[in-house]
Each structure stands twice: as structure tokens, then as C-alpha cells.
Amino acid sequence: MTHDLVAALHPLLTAEASAEAYASGSEPDDLEQAVWVRLLERLETDGPPGDPQRWLRRAVRAEARRSRRTSRRERPYGLEPADDNRPGPEQLVLAAARHRALRDAVRRLLEALLSPKDLTYREIAGELGISQGSLGPERSRCLGCLRRLLAPEVAAREVRG
Numbered sequence: 001m002t003h004d005l006v007a008a009l010h011p012l013l014t015a016e017a018s019a020e021a022y023a024s025g026s027e028p029d030d031l032e033q034a035v036w037v038r039l040l041e042r043l044e045t046d047g048p049p050g051d052p053q054r055w056l057r058r059a060v061r062a063e064a065r066r067s068r069r070t071s072r073r074e075r076p077y078g079l080e081p082a083d084d085n086r087p088g089p090e091q092l093v094l095a096a097a098r099h100r101a102l103r104d105a106v107r108r109l110l111e112a113l114l115s116p117k118d119l120t121y122r123e124i125a126g127e128l129g130i131s132q133g134s135l136g137p138e139r140s141r142c143l144g145c146l147r148r149l150l151a152p153e154v155a156a157r158e159v160r161g
Helices: 002-024 028-043 054-071 089-113 120-129 134-157
Strands: none
Touching: 002 028, 028 054, 028 120, 089 120, 089 134, 120 134
């Protein structure tokens, strides 16, 4: 029964959807699909319509009106997310994790270098898990960064005399 109804309505639905699609600003296939869904819902609840052709024409027009209303309310995005050059949420999370790891490593290095225990380079390297030979260059880079960070603050103070 349902298969016969679908087969009988298919050519009419195709013609009606093609006729209404242009005015509604939608695709004929989208209208057809929406009407098929409506028909299936109707068949489950109320059974087949009494006059299937009339019901189909009304359903197509109703879906076309709904599509027009929806398209009037919808606004396009200014930029598509794929066109945006800003980093996405995943990149922001990964960058934040890298910064946390870097801050933690610098903090550990400075704590070890400025420890009141007066640790040797061998002890510091063992504590940090790095080679003893790379400790000197790391120390120099950290001190250089601190000098650059502190230079504007030191230069901004007034001379007392």
C-alpha cells in the first residue's frame, strides 16, 4: 500500500517541488525530501491522506513557505571559519599547554640555579633531567631574558641623588 502510494506520488512531487523551489529560494530535492518526511510522519499517525494529490500539493507549498521564512531569518556569517586565519580552539589549547610547560621548565631551572643549597651543575642537571653541558647555555639564555625583561623597569626609575 505505502509503496504504491509513493510510486504514484513521485512524479507529481518532483514536478511540484521543481515549480515551487525557485520562488522559495531552496533546492527542489530539499523540498521533495521534506515532503517525503511529512508523508511518512502522516502515515505513522493518521494513515494515508484521503486525497493524496491534493495533500501533496498543500504539503509542497507549506514546505516552500517554511523554507522562505527560514531563509529570510538566516544571516550568512561574515567569515567562514575555514577562511579565518586566527587559531582555532585546538591550537589555542595546545599553545597554552606549551606555554605552561615552558614556564614550568624555566621556573624549575631558576629554582635550581638560585637554590640556597648551592647545588653543583651536576646536581642541578640530575634534578632537572638535562645534560650538564647544556646547563650553562640554558642559564645564560634565562639570565639574558631576565635582563631584557627588567631593563625597561630599571630604565624607567628616576635617578636619585
